[in-house]
Amino acid sequence: MPAPKKFSRDQLASAALELADEKGLDALSMRALAARLGTGPMTLYNYVDGRDELESLVIEAVVRHAAYPPRPAADWREEVRTLAESYWTTIRRHPQVVPLIVARRTTDEPTLEFGERMLEALARSGRSGRELLVAFRLVVGFIIGFAQGEAGAQAFSPAGGTADEVIQRGRTLPAERYPRVVEIATASARGDRAEEFRAGLDLLVAGLSAGARPASA
Amino acid sequence: MPAPKKFSRDQLASAALELADEKGLDALSMRALAARLGTGPMTLYNYVDGRDELESLVIEAVVRHAAYPPRPAADWREEVRTLAESYWTTIRRHPQVVPLIVARRTTDEPTLEFGERMLEALARSGRSGRELLVAFRLVVGFIIGFAQGEAGAQAFSPAGGTADEVIQRGRTLPAERYPRVVEIATASARGDRAEEFRAGLDLLVAGLSAGARPASA
DNA sequence: GTGCAACACGTACGCCGTACGTGGGTCAAG
DNA sequence: CTTGACCCACGTACGGCGTACGTGTTGCAC
Numbered sequence: 001m002p003a004p005k006k007f008s009r010d011q012l013a014s015a016a017l018e019l020a021d022e023k024g025l026d027a028l029s030m031r032a033l034a035a036r037l038g039t040g041p042m043t044l045y046n047y048v049d050g051r052d053e054l055e056s057l058v059i060e061a062v063v064r065h066a067a068y069p070p071r072p073a074a075d076w077r078e079e080v081r082t083l084a085e086s087y088w089t090t091i092r093r094h095p096q097v098v099p100l101i102v103a104r105r106t107t108d109e110p111t112l113e114f115g116e117r118m119l120e121a122l123a124r125s126g127r128s129g130r131e132l133l134v135a136f137r138l139v140v141g142f143i144i145g146f147a148q149g150e151a152g153a154q155a156f157s158p159a160g161g162t163a164d165e166v167i168q169r170g171r172t173l174p175a176e177r178y179p180r181v182v183e184i185a186t187a188s189a190r191g192d193r194a195e196e197f198r199a200g201l202d203l204l205v206a207g208l209s210a211g212a213r214p215a216s217a
Numbered sequence: 218m219p220a221p222k223k224f225s226r227d228q229l230a231s232a233a234l235e236l237a238d239e240k241g242l243d244a245l246s247m248r249a250l251a252a253r254l255g256t257g258p259m260t261l262y263n264y265v266d267g268r269d270e271l272e273s274l275v276i277e278a279v280v281r282h283a284a285y286p287p288r289p290a291a292d293w294r295e296e297v298r299t300l301a302e303s304y305w306t307t308i309r310r311h312p313q314v315v316p317l318i319v320a321r322r323t324t325d326e327p328t329l330e331f332g333e334r335m336l337e338a339l340a341r342s343g344r345s346g347r348e349l350l351v352a353f354r355l356v357v358g359f360i361i362g363f364a365q366g367e368a369g370a371q372a373f374s375p376a377g378g379t380a381d382e383v384i385q386r387g388r389t390l391p392a393e394r395y396p397r398v399v400e401i402a403t404a405s406a407r408g409d410r411a412e413e414f415r416a417g418l419d420l421l422v423a424g425l426s427a428g429a430r431p432a433s434a
Numbered sequence: 435g436t437g438c439a440a441c442a443c444g445t446a447c448g449c450c451g452t453a454c455g456t457g458g459g460t461c462a463a464g
Numbered sequence: 465c466t467t468g469a470c471c472c473a474c475g476t477a478c479g480g481c482g483t484a485c486g487t488g489t490t491g492c493a494c
Contacts, residue, residue: 030451040474051451102365103320112395119397130408133401134416141362141417142355148319149354178329180336184350191347199351207424247482257443268482450481
């Protein structure tokens, strides 16, 4: 019956993601995306409800690329680490989009899939109900918070800048007033993010182990 | 020499915060704020560099209200808990602003003050340098992540809604596909946020204790 | 009184998201 | 083959935004 569609939702999503990656979140607009696709702005509304849904699409496009081992690890601790690291690695590949992921809560399919699988691992620590909720919030909060801390396009100044520039600026804070802040800014300038992430994860898993029920595997 | 100033930066900040609290982040615009203050839009540029700095001002206005005990607690664990809870309680009073706090990294004075004091507590667990950085990221990530999870104005659907509505929607997800997600959504609907926060904090502190150097107080 | 700096703010430009209307393409039914 | 219904493309236009620029106005220093 209809005229054949000119695009697919996937095309929209990946074009939008490219746009955001290349020129930043601010450059991601209906009009800019339409221009990139060689069409008029209103055409996009045949595929997407509006700006908001477009953003959701971009997030989904990022998260969808996360790949997890086909079968859960036998040890729930290892599984938690694997899932967390995989998710973090994935979103970190698109630093421009991180603020979007961080500021929203989404329920697209890949996010739910990740959540369900993480919950399965945490459940094996002997938790359920409220305890499971708390453990989940803790893990997700860490991942989100860590990603935000790293990608934070604007930080250590209203002016913004890349994360590295920002750290440099942090080191020049008044050391007599904020000695420890300067200390970690310095450490951060030298450090390897992935290593720091894993170290944090170890602390986190240690905490989860402490609160685990005896019957945990 | 000059004409007397019509406003103060503090006036701007609190008027902007009221605006955001009442009508949401989207309603926070230069023009709307100017109208609320009974002046023209361009007047604001005599006080603030632009939209970005206005947002920083709002964040600062929120964070500034956090109050901590005058003297640090003797036990660093208790101090970490106290600081974290105070910070969290403060920002959660302005749920509309949380996405802003979460998506940005700021270095206003109150935030640095909080950071320095938190770092002081964490340092007493025997950490320094990279370990201190990791511990700090972990704690801040948890607070940020938790606040985001709660306030997430839009969640469990591109349509958005209050956090409570969102949880209700979460409970109606396909239970055979995402059983654990439904489980925690249900638990969350019943639960007390503050209690959950403290429970998460306990897990977190347990993890920090595990990694602490022997000489910790 | 004169000059000048600090401030208020009107106007205007180029973006944005998107409501609305029109026209062209495609298939099903007659 | 014609007709009709429907979906899609997309031009136009409106109201909002951030803010560059220019002008007027104020109040102190000299």
